[in-house]
Amino acid sequence: MSDQEDDIILSELNDEDLVAQMFDDLYDGLKEEIVEAVNLLLGRDWAPYRVLTEALVGGMTIVGNDFRDGILFVPEVLLAANAMKGGMAILKPLLIATGAPRVGKMVIGTVKGDIHDIGKNLVGMMMEGAGFEVVDLGINNSVDSYLDAIEREGPDILGMSALLTTTMPYMKVVIDTLIEKGMREDYTVLVGGAPLNEEFGKAIGADAYCRDAAVAVETAKEFMARKHNRMAANA
Amino acid sequence: MSSAPSSPLQTLLANRDWILADGATGTNLFNMGLSSGDAPELWNETDPDKIKALYKGSVDAGSDLFLTNSFGGNSSRLKLHGAENRAAELSRISAEIGREVADASGRQVIVAGSVGPTGEIMEPMGPLSYAVAVEIFHEQAEGLKAGGADVAWVETISFGDEYRAAAEAFALADMPWVGTMSFDTAGRTMMGITAPDMVKLLAKIPNKPLAFGANCGVGASDLLRTVLGFSATGTQVPIVAKGNAGIPKYHDGHIHYDGTPELMANYATLARDCGATIIGGCCGTTPDHLRAMRAALESHVPQERPSLETIKTALGGFSSDSDGTDGNAPTRERQNRRRRTT
Numbered sequence: 001m002s003d004q005e006d007d008i009i010l011s012e013l014n015d016e017d018l019v020a021q022m023f024d025d026l027y028d029g030l031k032e033e034i035v036e037a038v039n040l041l042l043g044r045d046w047a048p049y050r051v052l053t054e055a056l057v058g059g060m061t062i063v064g065n066d067f068r069d070g071i072l073f074v075p076e077v078l079l080a081a082n083a084m085k086g087g088m089a090i091l092k093p094l095l096i097a098t099g100a101p102r103v104g105k106m107v108i109g110t111v112k113g114d115i116h117d118i119g120k121n122l123v124g125m126m127m128e129g130a131g132f133e134v135v136d137l138g139i140n141n142s143v144d145s146y147l148d149a150i151e152r153e154g155p156d157i158l159g160m161s162a163l164l165t166t167t168m169p170y171m172k173v174v175i176d177t178l179i180e181k182g183m184r185e186d187y188t189v190l191v192g193g194a195p196l197n198e199e200f201g202k203a204i205g206a207d208a209y210c211r212d213a214a215v216a217v218e219t220a221k222e223f224m225a226r227k228h229n230r231m232a233a234n235a
Numbered sequence: 236m237s238s239a240p241s242s243p244l245q246t247l248l249a250n251r252d253w254i255l256a257d258g259a260t261g262t263n264l265f266n267m268g269l270s271s272g273d274a275p276e277l278w279n280e281t282d283p284d285k286i287k288a289l290y291k292g293s294v295d296a297g298s299d300l301f302l303t304n305s306f307g308g309n310s311s312r313l314k315l316h317g318a319e320n321r322a323a324e325l326s327r328i329s330a331e332i333g334r335e336v337a338d339a340s341g342r343q344v345i346v347a348g349s350v351g352p353t354g355e356i357m358e359p360m361g362p363l364s365y366a367v368a369v370e371i372f373h374e375q376a377e378g379l380k381a382g383g384a385d386v387a388w389v390e391t392i393s394f395g396d397e398y399r400a401a402a403e404a405f406a407l408a409d410m411p412w413v414g415t416m417s418f419d420t421a422g423r424t425m426m427g428i429t430a431p432d433m434v435k436l437l438a439k440i441p442n443k444p445l446a447f448g449a450n451c452g453v454g455a456s457d458l459l460r461t462v463l464g465f466s467a468t469g470t471q472v473p474i475v476a477k478g479n480a481g482i483p484k485y486h487d488g489h490i491h492y493d494g495t496p497e498l499m500a501n502y503a504t505l506a507r508d509c510g511a512t513i514i515g516g517c518c519g520t521t522p523d524h525l526r527a528m529r530a531a532l533e534s535h536v537p538q539e540r541p542s543l544e545t546i547k548t549a550l551g552g553f554s555s556d557s558d559g560t561d562g563n564a565p566t567r568e569r570q571n572r573r574r575r576t577t
Contacts, residue, residue, distance in 0.1 A: 116354065164261070
């Protein structure tokens with residue numbers, strides 16, 4: 001890489017070129033450049049919500065697609081998500097202050113007995129990358145831990161992760177409890193983890209099995225759109 | 236290398252065309268009643284008879300080598316069970332039980348001290364430094380050595396630095412070693428490493444492994460595609476193939492792997508023809524599978540390297556069209572002027 005290639009002055013780019021450059025910089029996981037560009041767009045009177053959706057979410061969508069397609073792998077996605085986080089740190093308080101629309105909210109955690117969290121963390125980061133609010137319950141979550149969080153946070157989506165063939169059946173325990181309490185229909189339940197498959201997701205009564213973090217984001221968006229349509233129809 | 240040239244596995248490799256390794260540890264222990272979420276390593280102390288039965292199951296089925304019950308026996312993983320100070324001790328006991336079973340078998344059986352990943356993401360993407368990773372692996376390796384393991388065996392690794400850290404730890408413990416990675420994402424490891432990438436990685440490691448290869452991952456077909464990728468480089472280091480017995484299915488609240496003993500027998504001989512020397516199973520592989528694999532290997536007449544098509548016909552399809560080694564992997568055209576430096 002030559003010096004000349006590095007010599008991009010973000011402030012000299014027009015909006016369109018700047019957003020295109022942000023897509024590239026997110027793809028390459030360049031946090032400082034993303035922070036600078038977000039500030040530039042805000043300085044040019046872009047609404048925080050527009051910066052989020054057009055620049056950051058737009059860029060992370062490309063990252064997500066390439067992860068899904070086996071072009072990018074975990075290290076690149078982690079670096080991209082980290083760059084995104086830099087931008088979000090600036091936008092988050094502004095989004096709240098301006099009453100920007102909510103993309104959706106997810107409570108996510110690895111099930112009881114399971115200590116693995118790399119996959120879950122990736123999903124959380126990609127969901128944040130898509131503009132969702134994510135509440136991460138960490139590892140080893142009991143039914144009560146999920147239920148408490150659902151009641152406290154009021155999410156749209158519940159995400160459960162398991163890496164072990166021996167812990168994945170616990171997802172059914174959580175879903176069965178939701179059914180028992182008459183709460184199942186209030187939430188979209190997405191499940192994922194290396195040993196799972198679609199057949200398993202159906203067998204335990206989840207709304208969908210998500211093969212990877214990119215699919216999780218696509219699926220979550222789809223269910224949010226359905227929810228909005230339902231709400232509009234019932235209004 | 237610094238380890239004794241006469242290490243038992245080295246001798247066995249010199250004298251044999253193939254070596255049958257063992258099957259699953261975790262899924263077999265769950266069949267013995269280990270409950271979900273408990274650390275299997277704690278059983279080394281509380282239920283040594285079950286661990287003995289696990290090892291004996293493999294040995295009696297014809298395994299020449301088995302892995303100790305210490306996969307999660309490093310301080311980073313044990314911490315989640317409040318046993319972070321017991322890594323060396325629990326690993327030592329796992330090897331002691333193994334030594335006892337191997338020595339009682341009446342033939343040469345290798346006790347391979349299993350070392351699993353730390354479970355942490357390494358720098359610069361995550362918090363774990365290289366130096367700390369070396370320390371974690373070293374502590375466990377000393378325990379395995381004290382318990383009488385013949386060789387340290389690191390497995391299910393996805394990241395190059397973590398593999399290198401384990402190698403360095405085994406050098407510090409002055410142990411011969413074997414190391415396998417798990418190729419579970421479009422034919423690559425989770426971190427994007429292809430089969431030839433792993434061979435290149437070996438060149439950067441001063442204390443060479445006695446063997447290297449692949450374990451776990453997706454199904455038997457994918458694993459053999461990876462083995463073909465290793466042998467295509469022309470590497471002279473013996474190759475390990477330890478694939479899962481099919482894929483997990485959910486049935487009445489239980490999980491079982493759908494690979495039959497016949498399928499694993501097929502897989503074993505194909506693995507041999509793909510260029511693997513140490514052949515075993517991973518998740519879902521029981522003593523019944525191992526017996527079928529042993530019988531198949533014993534009567535097998537070596538064939539040419541199988542094509543991907545042959546593997547697909549015998550064992551089922553692959554999880555992705557490309558594994559990143561055939562020039563047909565998807566790519567993205569980039570126009571940008573500034574790129575991440577790698």
